[in-house]
Amino acid sequence: MEFLSFLIKRVLWSVLVLVGLSMVIFVIARVVPGDPARMALGPRATPEQVAQLQTELGLDRPIVAQYGRFIEGLTRGDLGRSLLTERPVNDDIRETFAATFELVLCTMVLAMGIGVPLGMIAAYWKDQWPDTAVRFFAIFAAVTPSFFLALLLQILAGYVLHLLPTTGRLPNSMEFEASTTGLLLIDSVIAGRWDVLGEALRHLLLPAIALAAATMGQMARLTRASMIDVSRQDYIEAARAFGIPEWLRVTKYMLRPSFVPPLTIMGLEFASLIGGAFVVEMVFAWPGMAAYGIRTILQKDLNAVMGVVMVSGVFFVLVNLAIDVMVGFVDPRVRIRGRR
Amino acid sequence: MTDAPLTNAYQNWFRFSRNPTAMIGLVIVVICVMAAILAPHITPFPDHVGAVTNFRARHLPPSSINWFGTDNVGRDIFTRVIFGLRISLLLAVVVLGIAIPVGTILGMAAGYFGGWTEIVIMRVTDIALAIPPLVMALAVAAVLSPDLLHSMLAIASLWWTWHTRMIYSITRQLRTQEFIEAAETLGASKFHILFREILPNCVSAIAVKTSLDCGFVILVGAALSFLGLGIQPPTPDLGTMVAQGASFLPDYWWESVLPGLAILFLALGFNLLGDGLRDLFDVEDVR
Amino acid sequence: MSALLSVRDLSVEFTTYGQTAKVLQGVSLDVQAHAQIALVGESGSGKTVTMKAIMGLLRQPPACITGGQILYDGRDLLMLADRDRVALRGTAMSMVFQDPMSSLNPVFTIADQMTTILKYADRRLGRVRGARDRMARVHEVLAQVRMREPERVSASYPIMLSGGMRQRVLIAMALLSEPALLIADEPGTALDVTTQAQILRLLKDLVTQRGLALLMITHNLGVVRETSSYVYVMNKGRVVEEAETATLFANPQSDYTKSLIAAVPRLTGGTRYGTVTP
Numbered sequence: 001m002e003f004l005s006f007l008i009k010r011v012l013w014s015v016l017v018l019v020g021l022s023m024v025i026f027v028i029a030r031v032v033p034g035d036p037a038r039m040a041l042g043p044r045a046t047p048e049q050v051a052q053l054q055t056e057l058g059l060d061r062p063i064v065a066q067y068g069r070f071i072e073g074l075t076r077g078d079l080g081r082s083l084l085t086e087r088p089v090n091d092d093i094r095e096t097f098a099a100t101f102e103l104v105l106c107t108m109v110l111a112m113g114i115g116v117p118l119g120m121i122a123a124y125w126k127d128q129w130p131d132t133a134v135r136f137f138a139i140f141a142a143v144t145p146s147f148f149l150a151l152l153l154q155i156l157a158g159y160v161l162h163l164l165p166t167t168g169r170l171p172n173s174m175e176f177e178a179s180t181t182g183l184l185l186i187d188s189v190i191a192g193r194w195d196v197l198g199e200a201l202r203h204l205l206l207p208a209i210a211l212a213a214a215t216m217g218q219m220a221r222l223t224r225a226s227m228i229d230v231s232r233q234d235y236i237e238a239a240r241a242f243g244i245p246e247w248l249r250v251t252k253y254m255l256r257p258s259f260v261p262p263l264t265i266m267g268l269e270f271a272s273l274i275g276g277a278f279v280v281e282m283v284f285a286w287p288g289m290a291a292y293g294i295r296t297i298l299q300k301d302l303n304a305v306m307g308v309v310m311v312s313g314v315f316f317v318l319v320n321l322a323i324d325v326m327v328g329f330v331d332p333r334v335r336i337r338g339r340r
Numbered sequence: 341m342t343d344a345p346l347t348n349a350y351q352n353w354f355r356f357s358r359n360p361t362a363m364i365g366l367v368i369v370v371i372c373v374m375a376a377i378l379a380p381h382i383t384p385f386p387d388h389v390g391a392v393t394n395f396r397a398r399h400l401p402p403s404s405i406n407w408f409g410t411d412n413v414g415r416d417i418f419t420r421v422i423f424g425l426r427i428s429l430l431l432a433v434v435v436l437g438i439a440i441p442v443g444t445i446l447g448m449a450a451g452y453f454g455g456w457t458e459i460v461i462m463r464v465t466d467i468a469l470a471i472p473p474l475v476m477a478l479a480v481a482a483v484l485s486p487d488l489l490h491s492m493l494a495i496a497s498l499w500w501t502w503h504t505r506m507i508y509s510i511t512r513q514l515r516t517q518e519f520i521e522a523a524e525t526l527g528a529s530k531f532h533i534l535f536r537e538i539l540p541n542c543v544s545a546i547a548v549k550t551s552l553d554c555g556f557v558i559l560v561g562a563a564l565s566f567l568g569l570g571i572q573p574p575t576p577d578l579g580t581m582v583a584q585g586a587s588f589l590p591d592y593w594w595e596s597v598l599p600g601l602a603i604l605f606l607a608l609g610f611n612l613l614g615d616g617l618r619d620l621f622d623v624e625d626v627r
Numbered sequence: 628m629s630a631l632l633s634v635r636d637l638s639v640e641f642t643t644y645g646q647t648a649k650v651l652q653g654v655s656l657d658v659q660a661h662a663q664i665a666l667v668g669e670s671g672s673g674k675t676v677t678m679k680a681i682m683g684l685l686r687q688p689p690a691c692i693t694g695g696q697i698l699y700d701g702r703d704l705l706m707l708a709d710r711d712r713v714a715l716r717g718t719a720m721s722m723v724f725q726d727p728m729s730s731l732n733p734v735f736t737i738a739d740q741m742t743t744i745l746k747y748a749d750r751r752l753g754r755v756r757g758a759r760d761r762m763a764r765v766h767e768v769l770a771q772v773r774m775r776e777p778e779r780v781s782a783s784y785p786i787m788l789s790g791g792m793r794q795r796v797l798i799a800m801a802l803l804s805e806p807a808l809l810i811a812d813e814p815g816t817a818l819d820v821t822t823q824a825q826i827l828r829l830l831k832d833l834v835t836q837r838g839l840a841l842l843m844i845t846h847n848l849g850v851v852r853e854t855s856s857y858v859y860v861m862n863k864g865r866v867v868e869e870a871e872t873a874t875l876f877a878n879p880q881s882d883y884t885k886s887l888i889a890a891v892p893r894l895t896g897g898t899r900y901g902t903v904t905p
Contacts, residue, residue: 013466020467028479139615143607145559147566148582148600155590234729241682241724242744242800243717243751256734268469275474279563283586293475294567297482305482309475316470331734332784 003328003335010324014317021313026070029306030063074310080303084296089307093289097311098182099169100277100288104315106185106208107273108266111215116262118216119223124250126228134220141217146276150210150283157206165203167285174199207284211276215269219262226258233257260331267323274312355620362616365551368609376425383419391574399592409594411585417595420576421602427570427577428606431492431561432554438496440550443503444542448534450504451511462508468501473560481569488571491564495557506549510542544621551614555607562603578603630657630698631840632681632720632808637695639676642688650676652864653695658808658840663831665843665855665872667887673864674844678810681842682722683712699808714751717744720808721801723830726817727793731785737796738781741765741803748804768799773829791822798830808840813847827853848891852876860884 054060058069073080079089122134158166169184170176176196178187185204188196230236231254239253274290281291289308296304328335356362380386384405394414402409408417450461477494484490514520514537523537564570565579573580578599585596639651651673658664668674679685681697683704697704699719704712724730732740742761749756756764762781769777772795785793794815801809811830815823831854834841843854851858851872858875860868860883868881879885 013463016463017467017470020464021470024467024471025479028483139608139611140604143555143559143604143611145562145566145579145582145600145603145607147563147579148603151582151586151589151596151600155593159590234724234726235732237684238722238724238730238797238800239732241684241716241722243713243747244743245713245747248743248747253732253735257732271469271472272474275472275560275563278474278478279566282567293478297478298568300482302482305479309471309479312472312475313470316472333733333786336784336786 006328006334007325010321014321017317018314021310022071022074023067025306025309025313026067028309029302030059030066030070079307079310082296082304083301084299084304089304092292092304093307093311095182096287096289096292098178099286100281100290101315102169102183102185103204103207103211103281103286103288104273104277106204107212107215110208110212111219112266114212115216115219116223116259118220119262120227120250120255122220122224123227123231123254131224134224138217138221138224141213142221144213146210146214147279147283149213150207150280153206153210154283164206165199166206169203169287170196170199207280207286210283211273211280214276215266215273218269219266222262222265223258226261227254230254230258256330260327260334263323263327263330267320270319271316274315352620356616359616359619361612362620365609365612365614365616368605369613372425372606372609373429375422376429379422379426383416383422385416385419388415388419389423389574389576399588399595401592402594402598408598409592411581411595412588412592417581417598420581421578421599423576424578424581424599424602425606427488427565427575428558428561428603431488431495432557434492435496435499435557435561436550436553438493439499439553440503440546443500444507444539444546446500447504447507448511448538448542451508452515452530452534452538454515461504465501465504465508468498469505471498473498474563477560477564478567478569481564486569486572491561491570495560499553499557502553503546503549506545507542510545511538514538514541544617545623548614548617548621548623551610551617553610555610555614558603558607558610631660631662631700632658632842633696633698634677634681635696635698637677637680637697638693639673639680639685640691640693642691650690650864651680654861654864654866655695656859656866656869658842660807660840661838662857663834663841663843663855665845665851665858666861667845667848667851667858668861669846669887672861674846674861675812677861678722678812678842678844682716682720682810717748717801717806718752718804719806720810721804721806723801723809723811723814724797725812725814727790727797728817730797731793733785736782736784737769737788738762738765741768741781741796741800744800745803752804764803765799768802769796771802771833772796772799774799790818791826794818794822794826795829798826798833802833802837805837806839808842809834810842810844812844813850816845816847830854848876848887860887 058066061069077090079093081087082089082092085092118134118137122131125131154166157164165171174196176184176188176191176193178184180187180190184200185197188194188200236249236253239249244253277288278290278294280286281288282294285291289311293305293308296308375382384407392413392415394410397406397410397414398412400406400410400414406416406418408421411417411420446461446465450458473495476498477491480490480494481487520533520537523533528537561570562579562582565577566583568580568583570579571577581599582596582603585592585594585599588595634654634656637651637654638649641648641650654673654677656664656666656677666674666677676685676690680692681704685692692705695705699715704715707715731737742758742765745756745761745764749761765781766777769780774780774792774795780788780792780796785796788796798814814830815826818826827850830841833839841854843850845851855872858870858872859866860875860881862883868875868879868884870880875884876888879888
C-alpha cells in the first residue's frame with residue numbers, strides 16, 4: 001500500500017521533471033538563439049521570407065503562447081519537422097530509437113552482469129590480489145574515454161584480429177526488417193531467423209563493451225563498497241553466529257541489502273550512459289538516435305536536436321522509474337517507508 | 341598534544357605518502373599541470389601549435405626527434421599533446437570553478453533550510469540530472485556555435501547537480517547534530533552556521549569529489565571535441581586529435597592512440613588522487 | 628564434575644597498524660550445565676572478546692589466540708577444524724545479540740531468516756524436517772518468547788516490529804535448535820528500561836524452564852543481580868574476582884569490584900563516595 005503511494009509520488013515527480021525538461025529545451029531552442037526563423041533560413045533569406053516563417057512557426061505570438069503550443073505538440077508526440085530529412089522528427093526518432101534502445105539495454109545488462117559479481121569478488125577478498133585487480137580494472141574502465149575504447153576495440157577486434165564486424169547493426173548483405181519491436185534481438189527470434197540473431201549479437205558486442213566499460217567499473221566499485229559496508233553490520237555477524245554457511249551469507253544475506261546503492265547510482269549514471277552512446281554510435285556507425293542527433297546538430301536542425309534531447313530525458317526518467325520499482329522490490333524498507 | 345594542526349597536517353601527509361595509488365595520482369597530476377604550464381618551453385616544436393604544414397614530414401612514426409610521431413600535415417604530435425593538456429585542464433578549471441561554488445551553496449541551503457527552499461532546489465536538481473551534460477553541450481552547440489566556451493558553459497550548467505546532491509545529504513545529516521543545534525541556541529547567524537559550521541565539515545568530501553570530477557569533466561570535454569564540438573582547429577585539442585587520427589587507423593596508429601592515451605593518463609591521475617584522498621579522509625560515500 | 632564450558636587461561640592479542648595489544652591475559656571461567664553465570668566488566672575490559680572467542684567469531688587477523696583452551700563438553704574448541712566448529716554454532720551453543728535494531732537482516736522476513744537458520748542447523752544435526760515443519764517450529768519458538776501473533780510476526784520484515792519484539796525474535800533465533808548453552812550479550816541495553824526488564828525476565832524464565840546454561844555478558848550490575856547466581860568480574864583483560872552473586876554484592880574483595888558497586892547510582896540520590904546534586 002505504502003509502496004503504491006511511493007510509486008504514485010515518483011510518477012508525479014517524473015512528470016514534473018519532464019515538464020521542467022521541456023522548459024529547458026524550449027528556452028534553448030526558442031529563446032537562446034534570438035531568432036530561430038532567421039537561423040533556420042540562413043543569412044541570405046529576405047526579410048519577407050523570415051517574417052513568413054515566423055508566422056508559420058508562431059514566433060510572432062507571446063512567449064507563453066509559444067510554450068503552450070510547444071507543449072501541446074509534445075503531448076501529441078509532434079516534435080516538428082526535421083530540416084535535414086524533411087520528415088517529421090518523431091518518425092525519424094521512432095526509427096532510430098530502437099537501435100539505441102537495444103544498444104543501451106545490452107550495455108546495462110553487461111555492466112550489471114559483470115560489474116556486480118566483480119564487486120562481490122573484490123569485497124570478499126578485500127585487500128588481497130583479486131580486490132587489487134578489480135580496483136585497477138574499475139579505475140581504468142572509468143578513465144578510458146569511451147570513444148577511445150571504441151576505436152581501440154574497433155582496430156583490435158575488427159582490423160587486426162578480424163573477429164568481429166566494426167560497423168552497423170547487420171551486414172549489408174543481410175535482408176531483414178525489424179518490424180515488430182524494432183529490436184533485432186527480439187524480432188529475429190519472432191521471425192525464427194537465427195542467422196540474423198547471431199549477426200545482430202556479433203554486431204552488438206563491440207559497441208556494447210565500449211559503452212559498458214565505464215558503468216561496469218562504477219558498478220564494481222559501488223558494489224564493493226556497499227558489500228564491505230554491509231559485511232560490517234551486526235546482522236552478518238549474527239548470521240555467522242547462527243551457523244549460516246559462508247556462501248549463503250555472501251550471496252544472499254550480504255548481496256541483497258548491498259544492492260540498493262549501486263542500483264540507485266546506476267539510475268543517475270544513466271544520463272552519462274546516454275551521453276556515451278553519442279560517441280559510441282558515431283564510431284561504430286550505429287544507426288541510432290544519438291548518431292541521428294549528431295548529424296542534425298551539425299546541420300543546425302533545431303527541431304530534431306530538441307526532439308533527441310527530449311527523448312533522452314524521457315528515457316532517463318523511465319529508466320529511473322523502473323529502478324525505483326526494482327529498489328522497492330529488493331529492499332522492503334523502501335516498500336514500507338515509501339522512500340529511499 | 342600541542343600544536344595539533346601541524347601534527348595533523350604532518351600525519352595526513354605521512355598517511356597520504358604511504359598510499360601508493362594516491363602518490364601515483366599526485367605525481368601524474370603534477371607532471372601534467374607543470375607540462376601544460378611550461379608547454380612553450382619544454383616542447384621541441386612550439387610553433388606546431390598553429391596551422392603549420394610540412395608535407396615532407398607527414399605521418400612519421402615515433403622517433404627520437406618526434407617522440408609521438410607526426411600528423412597528416414607533418415606537425416609534431418608530442419608538442420600538440422602537451423599543448424592539448426592546456427585545453428583539457430582549462431575546461432576542468434572553468435567547469436568546476438562554476439559548478440563547485442554553485443553546487444555547494446545550493447546544497448547547503450537546501451539541506452539546512454528545508455521547506456520550500458529544499459523542494460525547489462532539489463526538484464531543479466532532479467530536472468538537471470535528467471539531461472546528459474554531453475547532450476546539453478551538443479544542443480547548445482547546435483543553437484549557438486560549436487565553441488569551447490559554449491561547451492564549458494553548457495557542461496557547467498549541469499555539473500553542479502552532483503555537488504548539490506552530495507552537499508545536501510551531508511548537510512541533512514549535520515543539521516540534526518548537536519554542535520549545529522548548540523550554535524543555533526547561542527544565536528549564531530544563518531550565515532555563520534552555513535559557512536563556519538557546516539562548510540568546514542564538507543571540505544574533505546568536496547576535495548575528493550573535485551579531484552574525481554576533474555577526470556570526468558576532462559573525459560566529457562574530450563568526447564565533445566572528438567565529435568567536433570570543442571575548440572576549433574588549429575588549436576591543439578586531445579579529443580580532436582584522436583578524431584582526426586582515427587581516419588588513418590590502423591596504419592598511422594600513433595596519431596590517435598597517443599593523444600587518446602594522454603587523455604587516459606590525465607583522467608587516471610585525477611582519479612587515483614581522488615581515490616587516495618577518499619581513503620585518507622575516510623569519506624566512503626563520495627563518488 | 629566437569630563444566631559444560633570451561634575457558635582455561637585464554638590469551639588473545641590484537642594486531643593493528645603494526646602494534647600489538649594484549650586484550651585477554653589468561654582468562655579462566657567455568658559454566659556448569661544449567662547454571663546462570665554473569666561476566667561483568669566495563670567497555671574494553673575484554674568481555675566481548677571472551678564471548679567472541681567462545682563462539683568462534685573472532686576475526687583472525689587482527690585477533691590472535693596466543694594461548695589457553697576453550698573446553699566445551701570436554702572438547703577443546705580451539706583444536707577443532709573450522710567445519711566442526713561451525714557445526715556447534717546455533718546448535719550446541721547459541722547467542723542472543725545485543726542490538727535488536729541492527730542484528731536482524733532488514734531485507735528478509737523473520738520467517739525467512741529463522742527457517743534458514745533452522746534448515747542449516749537441522750542439516751548439521753542430521754535431522755530431516757520439511758519446510759512446513761520448519762515453519763511450525765518457528766511459530767512454536769516465537770510463541771515461547773511470548774509473541775502474541777507468531778504468524779503475523781514471522782511474515783513481517785524487521786522494520787515493521789518494535790525494538791522489544793525484535794529482541795524477542797533474536798532470543799527465539801537462539802533457541803531454535805535447543806542449544807545447551809546460551810550466551811547473551813547485554814540483551815536489551817538498546818531498549819528502554821521497562822522493555823529491558825521484560826526481556827531479562829523472559830530470558831531468565833526460558834533458561835530456568837528448559838534447564839539451559841546461561842552466560843550473561845554485561846556491564847550492568849543490576850542485570851548481574853537479576854539474572855545470575857555466579858559472577859566473574861573482568862578488568863583490563865583479566866578476571867579480577869569471581870564469587871557467588873550474593874557474596875559479591877555483600878562482600879566484594881577486589882578494589883575494582885568495590886568501585887564498580889560504588890558506581891551504581893542509588894535511589895537515595897548519591898553514590899557511596901559522594902552525593903550527586905541534581
